[in-house]
Amino acid sequence: MPTPWDTILSYARRYPSPHNTQPIKLRIDGLSAEIFYDLDLGLPAGDAYGIPFGSVAAGIFIETVSIAAHSLGYSVAERLDFTPMDFTSGDRLHPLGVLTLEPSAEPIDDLAPDLLLSRRTSRLRYEQRPVPPAVMDEARRMAGNYDQTLAGTSERRLVDEVIAVNQRTLFYDLEKPAMREEIQGYLRYSERQARTPGDGLSARCLGLPGPLLRVIMGNYWVWKIPVLSAGLKQIYLRSMRGVAHVAWMKGPFANERDYTVAGRAFLRVWLLLSSHGLYLHPFGSVITNPRSHRELVAAVGEDEGTDMIWMLFRVGYSAQPPESHRRELRELVLG
Numbered sequence: 001m002p003t004p005w006d007t008i009l010s011y012a013r014r015y016p017s018p019h020n021t022q023p024i025k026l027r028i029d030g031l032s033a034e035i036f037y038d039l040d041l042g043l044p045a046g047d048a049y050g051i052p053f054g055s056v057a058a059g060i061f062i063e064t065v066s067i068a069a070h071s072l073g074y075s076v077a078e079r080l081d082f083t084p085m086d087f088t089s090g091d092r093l094h095p096l097g098v099l100t101l102e103p104s105a106e107p108i109d110d111l112a113p114d115l116l117l118s119r120r121t122s123r124l125r126y127e128q129r130p131v132p133p134a135v136m137d138e139a140r141r142m143a144g145n146y147d148q149t150l151a152g153t154s155e156r157r158l159v160d161e162v163i164a165v166n167q168r169t170l171f172y173d174l175e176k177p178a179m180r181e182e183i184q185g186y187l188r189y190s191e192r193q194a195r196t197p198g199d200g201l202s203a204r205c206l207g208l209p210g211p212l213l214r215v216i217m218g219n220y221w222v223w224k225i226p227v228l229s230a231g232l233k234q235i236y237l238r239s240m241r242g243v244a245h246v247a248w249m250k251g252p253f254a255n256e257r258d259y260t261v262a263g264r265a266f267l268r269v270w271l272l273l274s275s276h277g278l279y280l281h282p283f284g285s286v287i288t289n290p291r292s293h294r295e296l297v298a299a300v301g302e303d304e305g306t307d308m309i310w311m312l313f314r315v316g317y318s319a320q321p322p323e324s325h326r327r328e329l330r331e332l333v334l335g
């Protein structure tokens with residue numbers, strides 16, 4: 001017999017996660033689901049914030065479930081476990097808590113669940129068209145509901161500087177063997193290679209020819225040859241044409257509860273911007289790389305006291321980007 005979880009997960013499986021690793025697993029029992037973070041699908045190599053981004057992904061997933069559940073007339077009672085993840089643990093399923101669907105007497109007003117299916121990362125060139133200030137204001141209010149500040153700029157010099165920081169980040173990350181290995185583990189050089197596991201970053205979604213991606217990722221020394229690294233930089237900058245606006249989110253980011261709330265806020269902001277026909281491209285690696293993070297904070301002139309900039313993205317209009325792969329539903333649900 002189909003259960004509400006079948007419908008909810010048909011939406012929730014499209015949740016975005018760093019490198020598209022899709023780390024959340026569920027064990028369903030009636031209207032309740034225990035949720036877990038599969039540590040084997042985590043990205044702990046990102047120096048300072050690789051592990052916190054795991055909880056951000058959990059927050060994104062939980063919020064995705066709640067939006068889908070609301071559309072079916074269920075509220076979601078949450079009993080969340082904020083124990084920090086231990087990536088050395090022998091038990092590879094880190095418990096995140098229990099979500100229980102509760103039928104609601106009244107319809108629950110929320111974002112349209114179809115946005116969960118249509119939302120996509122766009123790494124294409126953008127159309128230079130400005131992002132309407134009223135839309136950013138709406139997104140700012142949405143972020144504010146979660147105690148988060150959404151800030152951004154359309155100032156050309158600053159937009160270009162942020163794009164340059166993101167470009168340098170790839171070079172910084174690839175300098176580190178652990179990061180290199182982590183990224184390589186999730187690169188899919190052909191559609192055939194991407195389809196079967198149904199995860200990872202496909203060449204198609206990255207907007208690069210698979211063979212070129214394979215050559216540059218498999219031969220790190222290529223990056224060191226000035227003429228080639230200049231060529232790669234040009235390829236990157238070409239994909240960044242037309243970017244008129246970059247934005248960042250800032251808020252409490254000190255423990256698992258904060259990271260989870262941050263993820264929830266990010267998903268809602270992303271969906272809201274999608275509902276206005278806008279696309280996003282998160283620059284999460286600028287956050288996880290400490291050197292890039294410092295460069296970002298200096299560039300945008302933000303003061304990080306108790307609050308931290310924990311997300312950065314470009315936002316704008318583009319052609320419809322390719323759809324990323326997902327694992328089969330049966331791989332999300334534990335027996």
Ligand SMILES: Cc1cc2nc3c(=O)[nH]c(=O)nc-3n(C[C@H](O)[C@H](O)[C@H](O)COP(=O)(O)O)c2cc1C
Nearest residue numbers: 016017018019020053056120121282283284285324
């Ligand atoms: C917390 C977070 C950080 C991310 N950071 C990056 C990033 O640094 N670079 C990038 O190209 N994509 C980044 N992404 C986008 C994911 O790779 C993308 O969501 C995933 O591949 C699934 O694709 P989709 O968003 O089109 O469904 C990030 C996503 C999340 C949720």
